[in-house]
Amino acid sequence: MNEHLDRGPRSKDELAADVARDIPHGAFVNLGIGQPTTVADHLPVGSGVVLHTENGMLGMGPLAHGGPHDPIDPDLTNAGKVPVTALPGASYFHHADSFAMMRGGHLDVCVLGAFQVSATGDLANWHTGEPDAIPAVGGAMDLAIGAKQVFVMMTLFAKDGSAKLVPGCTYPLTGVGCVDRVYTDVATFEVGPQGARVLETFGTSYDDLLARLDVPLGR
Amino acid sequence: MRVCADTDEAVAGVEDGATVLVGGFGMAGMPVPLIDALIRHGATDLTVVSNNAGNGDTGLAALLAAGRVRTMICSFPRQSDSWVFDRLYREGRIELEVVPQGNLAERMRAAGAGIGAFFCPTGVGTPLAEGKEVREIDGRTYLLEYPIKGDLALIGAHRADRAGNLVYRRTARNFGPVMATAATTVVAQVSEVVETGEIDPEVVVTPGIYVDRVVRVTT
Numbered sequence: 001m002n003e004h005l006d007r008g009p010r011s012k013d014e015l016a017a018d019v020a021r022d023i024p025h026g027a028f029v030n031l032g033i034g035q036p037t038t039v040a041d042h043l044p045v046g047s048g049v050v051l052h053t054e055n056g057m058l059g060m061g062p063l064a065h066g067g068p069h070d071p072i073d074p075d076l077t078n079a080g081k082v083p084v085t086a087l088p089g090a091s092y093f094h095h096a097d098s099f100a101m102m103r104g105g106h107l108d109v110c111v112l113g114a115f116q117v118s119a120t121g122d123l124a125n126w127h128t129g130e131p132d133a134i135p136a137v138g139g140a141m142d143l144a145i146g147a148k149q150v151f152v153m154m155t156l157f158a159k160d161g162s163a164k165l166v167p168g169c170t171y172p173l174t175g176v177g178c179v180d181r182v183y184t185d186v187a188t189f190e191v192g193p194q195g196a197r198v199l200e201t202f203g204t205s206y207d208d209l210l211a212r213l214d215v216p217l218g219r
Numbered sequence: 220m221r222v223c224a225d226t227d228e229a230v231a232g233v234e235d236g237a238t239v240l241v242g243g244f245g246m247a248g249m250p251v252p253l254i255d256a257l258i259r260h261g262a263t264d265l266t267v268v269s270n271n272a273g274n275g276d277t278g279l280a281a282l283l284a285a286g287r288v289r290t291m292i293c294s295f296p297r298q299s300d301s302w303v304f305d306r307l308y309r310e311g312r313i314e315l316e317v318v319p320q321g322n323l324a325e326r327m328r329a330a331g332a333g334i335g336a337f338f339c340p341t342g343v344g345t346p347l348a349e350g351k352e353v354r355e356i357d358g359r360t361y362l363l364e365y366p367i368k369g370d371l372a373l374i375g376a377h378r379a380d381r382a383g384n385l386v387y388r389r390t391a392r393n394f395g396p397v398m399a400t401a402a403t404t405v406v407a408q409v410s411e412v413v414e415t416g417e418i419d420p421e422v423v424v425t426p427g428i429y430v431d432r433v434v435r436v437t438t
Contacts, residue, residue, distance in 0.1 A: 057390050075389040077390055092390060094394070094424075095270075095321075095323075096324040099324055102321065103339070103340065103341065134304075138294050141347065142319050142322070145341055146341075174345060
């Protein structure tokens with residue numbers, strides 16, 4: 001375990017860059033809506049990574065900005081409904097095929113945001129459970145159980161200071177035991193059947209984390 | 220297979236209480252002119268199956284605003300521009316069944332493929348598993364999912380020939396090919412109708428056997 005004590009927490013950019021660094025060369029990857037999308041900006045040239053978007057494309061390129069080489073096309077969007085581009089070698093397919101390749105274990109990595117992750121890898125990221133909230137799951141449950149490896153990106157603590165790495169999720173679950181790794185501003189964790197283990201810390205120590213989290217932490 | 224003169228002819232005969240599959244992911248592939256024709260037709264008490272529950276004030280959102288939809292079956296109703304659905308839901312004027320996106324596609328695929336039900340790992344251990352039959356197969360847990368069949372499917376494709384063969388455009392393909400298999404009457408709006416034989420059989424995405432009516436629209 002590496003404790004980086006001579007610095008502060010990771011910025012959003014640094015976090016995205018560290019996730020990108022851990023994606024294997026040539027992997028087929030789905031990046032969830034929101035912060036995970038920014039991982040694409042940090043994939044090195046020649047990474048060979050092929051991006052999947054669940055609305056029916058492999059080989060998704062950067063966002064379209066309406067220039068001569070990246071025209072805005074309402075028929076070409078990502079899962080967040082934002083116009084994107086297609087890279088050479090891209091392919092299109094319908095929704096049942098798109099989720100079959102996900103559920104069938106053909107995607108190598110999926111990166112998702114989360115409200116909470118449990119030490120054993122349960123994920124809560126679709127619904128706050130508040131009575132007046134309109135539930136909307138999208139592809140979150142399919143993604144959570146489909147990819148070979150699931151990475152979560154989040155802050156370790158909510159705005160009210162409560163920890164988001166928890167013994168058991170209190171928000172409604174998206175998937176059970178599906179998360180492999182959790183990248184946060186202050187630490188990276190491995191989670192799973194053996195519980196949580198700290199891989200790296202940023203501007204905080206292992207002992208600080210032990211004191212602030214309600215879960216046993218390996219190192 | 221009939222090439223219709225206009226969108227009103229294309230949606231003729233839909234009955235009150237019908238289940239209508241509406242293609243599109245956000246606005247990509249959403250058959251807005253066909254939905255406008257459905258509004259003019261007047262059919263009401265509809266169950267609508269679509270990925271989202273309307274964007275802005277046009278298309279599916281306009282059908283909802285007209286008060287024609289009793290039940291919405293979708294994966295992701297809540298969006299930044301879903302104010303029409305949000306209001307109806309909060310006022311208790313519409314029923315909602317939230318279905319994970321891959322299950323939505325696969326349940327329609329099953330309907331179109333003559334599958335009575337299927338076991339799927341998506342959603343195990345989550346609130347969306349409530350009331351569903353559970354089965355262990357080879358050490359993994361699955362939920363029993365039933366088909367979703369439509370009386371009518373309204374889809375957006377790019378080009379049709381007079382035999383009803385369809386090709387789509389980029390990620391506007393999304394749910395179209397699956398919905399085309401899963402409804403009693405399938406209506407496709409296209410940008411172009413060509414003579415039979417002018418679409419290379421190697422590139423046909425939806426074979427004409429699934430398509431009942433085609434109408435050309437200018438968008």
